[in-house]
Amino acid sequence: MLCLIPALGCQLVFGVWLPHDIKRHQDYVAAVPCAADATAKDGEDCLRTVSFTVERATNNPGMRSGGYKVTLSGTPFWNGVVEFGDPDPVLETLRPGDRVTGTVWRGDVVTVGKGRLRQSTSEAPRDEPQMTVAIGTFLGLLAVMGLGFGAVRMARPLDYEPFTWRPYGKPLLALMMITCAAVGLPAVWLDIPSWVVPAVAVPVVVFTARLLHRSRRPNGASAPAV
Template sequence: MDAGTLVPQAFAVGAGWDVGGADDGAASDGHGRQQGQLKPGDQVTGTIWRRTIVALSKDGVRQHTSEAPRDELQMNAALGLLAGLLAALTFVFGAVRLVRPRSPEPFTWDPYGRRMLITVLSACFGAGLLTVWAGIPWPTVPAVVVPVVAYAAGVMYRGLHHGVAGRT
């Protein structure tokens, strides 16, 4: 058996076990509500990961420890969105080069491309890290990043198109 494999096993709670940590033996439904006490002799299902019990379950109620593995899809969403936005950015810049090979401005690396790259990187990693740290679900990442990048692209394009922003 791999040390990183989750293994649910049924067992009886033994005397002297600290099954609840700060909750004094109470199982929680994940919303902070207490769902009864675990007593010695109670039949529970424990999930073992890397030789440590990381979750207890009794009557459909689960209590997890902080060591339980989590699916943190927020950064996966952020990296996937980063790849998609970079692909879209590359497509737009390439299409402009094909359509207008002699005058691709303002769709050049300096200054629009560099600014868009920094915007996309900052928005994706910023939103991804903030949602991981705050525990916000992963669908929030594209819901925040796409409008931010679209708005920034519009503001930069208008600024470059009307000559407001100078070259850096």
């Protein structure tokens, strides 16, 4: 029964989260500038260019979260804190009182510009599905592991070793987490297609799981399929 939780999570990642992010990025790419005579309003689908005043800028890489952010003011709808993933090229140049240009889409400030420099904010849709796919792949593998362990328990209630949390389940869980992250992160950095993540992670996990199973099964026991 417990394996249904990661199975549901996997379905939500691939059936809801990933399609939503892909559609949002497509809508953002297809968005056009707002008409010059159109009345500004919150949540509009067009791209509106707005002038802001910098109230405060934070450039602190040592903070666990919120280390890169700026507080903007001077507009009717979009004043507030905007966060970034890194300090350059714009955030590191900002000081209180600076005038900047922001691009607003669907109520979010998606870019901030100063002079000729532009920087995307954390709210800007990105075509980076690789880590989302990595999370879904991990949840899918976790569901399969739970299903396998449960099936062995039901089929062999008195002889289910080594299909227990120790010594097999714990290292197998760590293996799945490390493998999915180790494939997903470089895929984002190198802009590798997202389908490569499960195509690499699943065989690696299956192969290594078989090696772990062989090394941990009781002596003389037959090797059940993994």
